[in-house]
Structures are given as C-alpha cells and as structure tokens.
Amino acid sequence: MQYSCYPIPFLFVIAIVLSPTTALAHQHYHRCTAKFYELTKSKNMSRCLRLPTLGAEMGWSAPLLKNCHHVFQVVFGAPLREEKGWLAWGVNPTPEGRMVGSRAAIGIRDPSGPPHCKTYRVGYETRRECGPLRPRDVEEMKCLRFEHDNRTGYYYLTATLNLSSTDYNVSKLNIVWQSGFDADGDVPKKHASNLKNIDSFETIDLVSGQCSDMAFIKIYLRQVHGIMNIIGWGTLLPVGVIIARFFREFPIETEYGWYYFHVSCQSIGFSTGAIGWGIGIWLAHSSPHHILLTHHVLGITIFVFATLQTLAIRFKPGKTDDFRKVWNIYHHFLGYALLPLIFINIFEGIKILKPDNKNTWKLAVTGILTALGVITFILEAYTWKKFIDYKNQDKKEGDIRRKCESTNYDQGGGSINKHQHGSEINQDGSGEDSSEEQHQQHQRSPQ
Ligand code: HEM
Ligand code: HEM
Ligand code: HEM
Ligand SMILES: *[C@@H]1O[C@H](CO)[C@@H](O)[C@H](O)[C@H]1NC(C)=O
Ligand SMILES: *[C@@H]1O[C@H](CO)[C@@H](O)[C@H](O)[C@H]1NC(C)=O
Ligand SMILES: *[C@@H]1O[C@H](CO)[C@@H](O)[C@H](O)[C@H]1NC(C)=O
C-alpha cells in the first residue's frame, strides 16, 4: 500500500510500548529523596520509601516483636502548600485496606497555633460525611509530633506504632495516607477527590521495605492511555476524515489514493485508540473511584461508534448495492458525530488526570486541533473557490451556448448538465465509487 500512513503511528506505538519497560527497569521509583532520607536517618530509622502520590515519603524503624505486638516508629512527610491543611498516615487491618476502617495519625497545620497531631478512626460515617472526624485514642498508634522540616520543605509527623500481630501482618501491611486543605481545630475537613487522593493507599512489607510497583505503573499507564488516545482518536481519525472529505474527488482527486489513506489512517487510528481505550478500562477497574462518569460514557460511546465505522472494512455493501446509499449516509453521519465527542473526551481526560504539566497537555491537544482546523479551513476555502470557478465557467459556457442555441436549436439542456461542476470528474471516476450519491454529495458540500 504505497499510499498508507503506516510508519509514523507505528513509531509512536513502538516508542510508547517500549518506554514503560525501560523506565521500570532503570528507575527506582521507591527511593526516597536525598533530603528526606537524611531526615529519617537523623531519627534513627532504617527504612525509607517514596510513596506514589501526594509527594509523600515515609521512613520507619525495623519492627520489633514484643508480647505479640510489633513495635516501631514512623515518620511521614509531604508538602503542605496551603496555609491551612492536614496530613494523615494510617494503617488498616481490613483486607480492602482503604480509607474506611483505618486508624490514622493526623497532623494539622493551622495559622492560629503551632502544628499539632492526634489519632483518629476513619469509618463509614466519615466517608458518608455524616459528622466531623474527631480525635480518639487508638491502641495501634500514638502521634508524637507534627512539625515543619525546613530542609525538605515538608511537614512531617512522627508516630509510634504498636500493632497486634493477630490483627496485622507487618509483611503485608495496608497503609493509607492523605492530605487535605482545611481543618477546624483538631477536626480535619474532607480532602479532594482527585486521582492522587484516591490512589493514596498501598500494601507494603515493613520487614524488607518492599512495595508493589502497581501504583507507579498505573500512573505511567494513565499517561500512555492519554497519549495513545490523543494520537489514535484525536489525530489519525480526523486526518482520515479530512482525506475522505477533500481528496476523494473534489476539490482534489486522487483516484484510489484517498481510499487507501482513509482506510489505513482509520484502521491504525482505531487500533491505537482501541489499545489506549483498553488500558483506560483496565485502569478504571483497578482504582476505586466514582469521578469518571462523563469520561466513561463518552469513552464507551466513541469506541462503539468507531467500531461500527471500522466494520466498513468487512461489511461495506458493494457499489451497486441499493443499501450502499444508506451506508454512505450513516458512515458520514457517524463519522462526523464522532469528532466532537472525541475532543470533548480528550479534554475531559486531561481534567481527570490533572497532570503536573497540564498546560503542556492542553497545549499539545489545542495545537493538534488548531492544525486540523486550519487544514480543514484551507481545503474548505479551496473547495469553494473551485466551486465558484466552475460556476463562472459554466455561466460563460452557458452564455456561449445560448448564443449558439439561438442559431443551432437542436443542442439541448443535456450539455449544460454535463458541464455542471464535478460531474466530469465524477465520470473519470474515483475508481472505488462513482455513484450518484457521491455526485450529489460533492455538489451539496460547498453550499
Ligand atoms: C476528614 C474527613 C474525610 C472525609 C469526609 C473523607 C471522604 C472521602 C470520600 C468521600 C472518599 C471517596 C472519594 C471518591 O471515591 O470519589 C474518600 C476516599 C479516600 N480517603 Fe478519605 N475522607 C476523609 C479523611 C480521610 C483520611 C484522614 C484519610 C487517610 C488516613 C483518607 C484517605 C482516603 C483514601 C486513601 C481514599 C481512597 C480510597 C478509598 O476510596 O477508600 N481520608 N474519602
Ligand atoms: C473510525 C473509523 C472511520 C471514520 C471516523 C470514518 C469517517 C468517514 C467520514 C466522515 C467520511 C465522509 C467524508 C466526506 O465528507 O466525504 C467517510 C467516507 C468514507 N469512508 Fe470512512 N471512516 C472510518 C473508517 C472507514 C473504513 C475502515 C473504511 C473502509 C472501508 C471507510 C470507507 C469510507 C468510504 C468508502 C467513504 C466514502 C463514502 C462515500 O462514497 O461518500 N471508512 N468516512
Ligand atoms: C477520546 C479519547 C479517550 C477515550 C475514548 C478514553 C476512554 C477512557 C475509558 C473508557 C476509561 C475508563 C473509564 C471507566 O470505565 O470508568 C478512561 C479512563 C481514564 N482516562 Fe481516558 N479516554 C480518552 C482520552 C483520555 C485522555 C486524553 C486522558 C488524559 C490525558 C485520559 C485520562 C484518563 C484517566 C486518568 C482515566 C482514569 C484511569 C484510572 O481510573 O486510573 N483519557 N478513558
Ligand atoms: C539514634 O541512635 C543513637 C545510637 O544508638 C543514639 O545515640 C541517638 O540518641 C538516637 N537518636 C534518636 C533521635 O533517637
Ligand atoms: C530552620 O528552622 C530553624 C528552627 O525552626 C530555624 O532556626 C532556622 O533558621 C531555619 N532555617 C532556614 C534555612 O530557614
Ligand atoms: C502495645 O499494646 C499492648 C496492648 O494495648 C500493650 O499491652 C503493650 O504494653 C504495648 N506495647 C508497647 C511497647 O507500648
């Protein structure tokens, strides 16, 4: 297929597929930052772990088993950017290991007094927001201090833990952490529901200091999802549509070329998008959130529509088939309807992802959108120009003909018809389809 646009997206896909593996092999995700490591060392802690979200890090001393209790110390630090705010670190004995059921130490920063910390139990009533989260004693931990470290710039809390070995397995300990931006005395107020707040739980092995790569892989795959969807749905599909619209026969005729370009752009775009889509589904199934309704509905709709469009490869009716007209209308309608949905969903995705370099993402997508828009505009203008030229030419020829007709009465309207714009081109044929529908289509399009 000499006309296809295979190489470019293939390179992208290969780069995208290879980069996480190389990144995973070479990067030590969990290594603490040097400054935080210093801090934990100065507290005699032998272990340190960088957590995947909220810029948080933790260090702890090796757990000692005393009377069936694991006893150790923890420091947990993270940036608190607002003047008011809180940081929480907790353990959860339930198998789910998320917020509900956790016992947590929460340090609160309030401009009206020094930073302070207490212990809490976070239950269902907290999640349902049926009342303030008040401090209470828990047997698992005591919070010793909450303070600012001016080397890391973090706030950090120091707690002693005493975990019963019947309730907790320190080789498989569920931990949660969180940060919020509002508090009232010693009552912390609800945190945000962004992905980074919702992914802030993990199962770690306190003995070896190991922790699964899962959260980091998820963060990585979200970006892969975004990029593949932007390339597949957001770039190749619209390019394929532009090709079908302007290069089929009017204003620019490319015989078979447009068809191969259209089909290959759309099938590669669809495959890339479909892989990205599948990653999205997998990601959504592995995170416990409820914030994706719009993105979810649009995502499924786009995939279903695009699958229908791509089925054209197998199930397109022959050009002489009566059903072909209906197919053409439906393929056009669905094809154009997809484009706005795709771009709405891309911006929706960026809103959910809230990447640190959000503006770069938005700029990239806006750039693609603008480029597509400008190309469409130019081709559309060209279409009009050519159309008007045809009209003028028709008129001129019509005038001449009328003059001739006055002397030569047996040349009828048939020849006027023949010279109406495009019908000539149509007869040369785009090879693939030269049907009446097509003829009507490009006559209609510039009007
Ligand atoms: C201050 C009162 C709090 C309220 C009202 C609250 C509310 C919520 C809500 C409604 C969600 C679900 C978000 C969603 O799915 O869209 C959630 C998730 C979560 N919260 Fe909290 N939260 C509070 C405090 C805490 C604290 C102190 C921690 C940490 C110790 C914490 C850790 C988490 C985590 C890890 C999740 C995500 C996992 C899960 O769904 O359980 N939250 N919170
Ligand atoms: C998701 C994938 C696809 C999308 C979004 C899409 C979209 C479109 C659109 C919008 C048009 C109309 C262009 C115009 O204004 O003239 C069109 C035309 C066309 N497409 Fe697709 N298309 C897709 C996949 C395919 C595939 C896989 C085939 C392979 C058979 C195909 C075959 C055609 C044909 C033959 C036409 C010309 C129809 C006519 O004669 O008017 N399309 N496509
Ligand atoms: C038209 C293109 C896109 C489609 C069709 C699409 C589709 C999907 C689907 C189906 C899901 C699963 C949602 C669920 O089942 O609840 C999802 C999740 C998600 N998408 Fe997209 N998406 C697109 C573009 C993007 C972009 C451009 C970004 C970001 C830059 C993005 C970010 C996300 C994120 C962060 C999630 C949640 C992943 C998680 O739960 O961990 N999406 N997407
Ligand atoms: C750390 O350990 C050393 C030696 O065991 C001890 O002298 C020092 O006081 C400890 N520091 C803290 C903060 O516990
Ligand atoms: C760090 O904090 C200490 C005490 O809180 C203070 O005396 C010192 O000036 C601070 N250092 C810097 C660089 O801010
Ligand atoms: C740990 O807690 C248990 C039960 O609450 C208590 O008996 C034990 O003395 C505690 N150990 C330490 C070192 O605080």
Ligand SMILES: *[C@@H]1O[C@H](CO)[C@@H](O)[C@H](O)[C@H]1NC(C)=O
């Ligand atoms: C604790 O978890 C580890 C790792 O999964 C497992 O090998 C061990 O048997 C568990 N210990 C207990 C007491 O359940």
